[in-house]
Amino acid sequence: MKNWVAEAIRKINADFQRSADTHLIKLEGLNLKGIDIYLKDESTHPTGSLKHRLARSLFLYALCNGKIGENTTIVEASSGSTAVSEAYFARMLGIPFIAVMPRSTAQSKINLITRFGGRCHFVECPTHMHDEAVRLAQECNGYFMDQFMFAERATDWRGNNNIAESIFGQMSAEPHSVPHTVVMSAGTGGTSATIGRYIRYKGLATELVVVDPEHSVFYDSYQSGDRTLTSQRGSAIEGIGRPKVEASFQPDVIDKMLKVEDKASIATIHWLADIAGIRAGASTGTNLWGALQVAAGMQSRGEQGSIVTLMCDSGERYLDTYHNLQWVEKMFGDISVYTEQLQKFA
Structure with missing residues (x-):
């Protein structure tokens, strides 16, 4: 490990x-x-947005806190750009990635996530994203990256x-x-x-x-x-x-x-x-x-x-x-x- x-x-x-x-x-x-x-x-x-910095920080934060192993599925609640960037890093590490997002998310972002090897899981309303991501992470014994919780502490300010x-x-x-x-x-x-x-x-x-x-x-x-x-x-x-x-x-x-x-x-x-x-x-x-x-x-x-x-x-x-x-x-x-x-x- x-x-x-x-x-x-x-x-x-x-x-x-x-x-x-x-x-x-x-x-x-x-x-x-x-x-x-x-x-x-x-x-x-490389992934086309500000969220590349955040995704890198979140992965390093989770790795150094012992939350991610070689068989861990990463789950994130994201309307697009964070999920694109996290899919990029998950593919780099060879681990599965699932993005929970509103069904209204731009198709171009969905295409990028899948191109990087991620899977998109849709909800009808943005207010449902968090709870569904928690459920999915528990179901697959994965790790919920939870950008909305950890973003402010994962980056060295x-x-x-x-x-x-x-x-x-x-x-x-x-x-x-x-x-x-x-x-x-x-x-x-x-x-x-x-x-x-x-x-x-x-x-x-x-x-x-x-x-x-x-x-x-x-x-x-x-x-x-x-x-x-x-x-x-x-x-x-x-x-x-x-x-x-x-x-x-x-x-x-x-x-x-x-x-x-x-x-x-x-x-x-x-x-x-x-x-x-x-x-x-x-x-x-x-x-x-x-x-x-x-x-x-x-x-x-x-x-x-x-x-x-x-x-x-x-x-x-x-x-x-x-x-x-x-x-x-x-x-x-x-x-x-x-x-x-x-x-x-x-």
């Missing part, structure tokens, strides 16, 4: 050594004098090339090298916890603003302090927002939260494609809309500085959904009011 675990950890670390860091893209030509906005492009990971250290390192040569604000959405809450802790650990003046989509309870919980809040439906923005307050969500390291309407998120990814030729997933739209609202506030106060937000995954996964205007019209209605608001920034 120990020999197998040691070899598994070696394989994961070797994969990390083969992987380059992700790009930090400055958005040019914005109508924001003295304010720079940057996108940390996490879509260039002090450094070790985590997302925060990467961002601040890449910003070091920019005109405003210490960002005024980092804007991040919450799925598990693990990434925002890592960034918020790192900011405090390094004694930085940067603020952490977390954005939350409709039908997610993170924002309301942050405002009220009530961690028992629940919602009867899941977020329409894949990968972020939750119908309950997950254990990895750490409100005490967040400086401010903003609620973002779904139509604004969708309008923003189409605006980004128009002004920069960058096609991103809808969660990036939530992030960037929030960054632009922070920038507008800075501009009104006569402040200058930099804002960093994340491109969580590529829009190539959503060509038949978020980037299909007919589908958008059917699912969300008219987004033109938000498109018009975005024009003032470019």
Whole structure:
């Protein structure tokens, strides 16, 4: 068992050594004098999203805690990107993987999971994912990875090339090298916890603003302090927002939260494609809309500085959904009011 675990950890670390860091893209030509906005492009990971970092950390955490052996089936509750990344690492280690996900998950993500050797197990509603994952793990004597529980503790927030250290390192040569604000959405809450802790650990003046989509309870919980809040439906923005307050969500390291309407998120990814030729997933739209609202506030106060937000995954996964205007019209209605608001920034 120990020999197998040691070899598994070696394989994961070797994969990390083969992987380059992700790009930090400055958005040019914005109508924001003295304010720079940057996108940390996490879509260039081997599995195409920010969740590659999380999956690596979760596997290492589970291996070092004695939870995974050579015959262990990994089970995860995921709407897509985490499952894609975990399927990649499970295949690397030669162990089975099952993703429990809503039936509405984008087909492109389902295809990626199966391509990496994983199996998809569907539920009708996102609120059923957790309990079904627990049941499946017990049934097959497997291990429930539980990203929503362990995301905030699996990553070393002090450094070790985590997302925060990467961002601040890449910003070091920019005109405003210490960002005024980092804007991040919450799925598990693990990434925002890592960034918020790192900011405090390094004694930085940067603020952490977390954005939350409709039908997610993170924002309301942050405002009220009530961690028992629940919602009867899941977020329409894949990968972020939750119908309950997950254990990895750490409100005490967040400086401010903003609620973002779904139509604004969708309008923003189409605006980004128009002004920069960058096609991103809808969660990036939530992030960037929030960054632009922070920038507008800075501009009104006569402040200058930099804002960093994340491109969580590529829009190539959503060509038949978020980037299909007919589908958008059917699912969300008219987004033109938000498109018009975005024009003032470019």
